[in-house]
Amino acid sequence: MKRLLLNGSPRGKDANSRTILTWMAQGLAQAGITGLSIVDVAPDPNRPAHLQAFLDADEVVFAFPLYTDSMPGLVKGFLEAIALADRPRLQGKRVAFIIQSGLPEGIHTEALGAYLARVCERLGFLHLGTLRKGGVEGIRMMPPRSIAKIAAHFVQAGRELGARGSFSPELIRTMAEPRTFGWKARALIRLLGGIGLLNIYWNRRLKNHGAYARRFDTPYLLGPVAVAIGPSGQRP
């Protein structure tokens, strides 16, 4: 069986989705499936070699981030290109999806999950399941210990896919949790927001780039001429 790991992140090789796919590959290897490589859709969803790789594969794991509450435009472009193929070439293809989001709750990815299930139905794919995992922004930069649990889930997902040919309903459910936060977590988030710790990751990045003082800039109110120069007289 030919297998393909497909990374639909706009960031290409530097993507969290790619990290997730390497964990999936580890899990697949534990189930005896080795030698898999990862193909990046970015920066062009219409590259013939990649479309061909998809058409030739018997099983595809397609991972990408939630982007403005849906799939990245690149992923949509890739699906549109695939849909032009003769339907018999798509019929029965085994396809699994992974949606990862920076926003932590599962509710943000539900609608996209429903769309992807419908895509499988429409194009005749055998849907192996869609994993939805929130709170993933920045995993490439986190110390290994703090991401051990997320990594373990994706390794398990790879193992399940290799051993049983699909993700278990329990794993799909667990990874998408919490759908929304309970009152205790919400109180903690409010507290962290109040003392300025909720956005510590973003503040650190803004400070690293000397942009913290300009973090609330609204450059597009100035019109296209000012935009070309930049909000603080600097060329971007």
Add this chain to the structure above:
Amino acid sequence: MHCLVLNGNPQPSGFDDYLARFARALEQRGHAAERIELRRRNLRYCAGCWTCWWKTPGLCALKDDMADIYPKMVQADLVLWASPLVVGTISALLKKVQDRFVPIAHPYIELVDGECHHRHRYAHNADLGVIVEPTAEDTDADLAITRELFQRFSRNTRTRLRLFATTATPVEEAAREALAA
């Protein structure tokens, strides 16, 4: 009211005529409607560089026609996302522009109605409208999914989904809905 119509139709078709009639119906009621045919523009895919979030806050690093479209988006009262359905939802062309909304949002997370959402960068925030053209293959379930995707977008961007119409909706009715407060 100023309405910005983002036409994500990848090929010329009757869909463009529907949008022209929709714009005319708004103008006849004394409102401004500006249509942008995205297929004629030089537009790149968001690269996920986050320059707009942590290097030049609010400013996209890509050099393309979005530089003209962004000021229109942040100043409009209603941004209308328009597209024929392609593989069951909006075209990749329109989604490409939706992805480019990132600089208009702020990286900070806030709790809104019990959910985590991004802070909005601009004090004024255009309402949302959606007009789609289903194909024979599309069902009510497909329309409901696209509507829900935009409901989520409106929640996360703190905007109101004012209009969700298909080209089966009479133009006058769509215009009335777009103008409803």
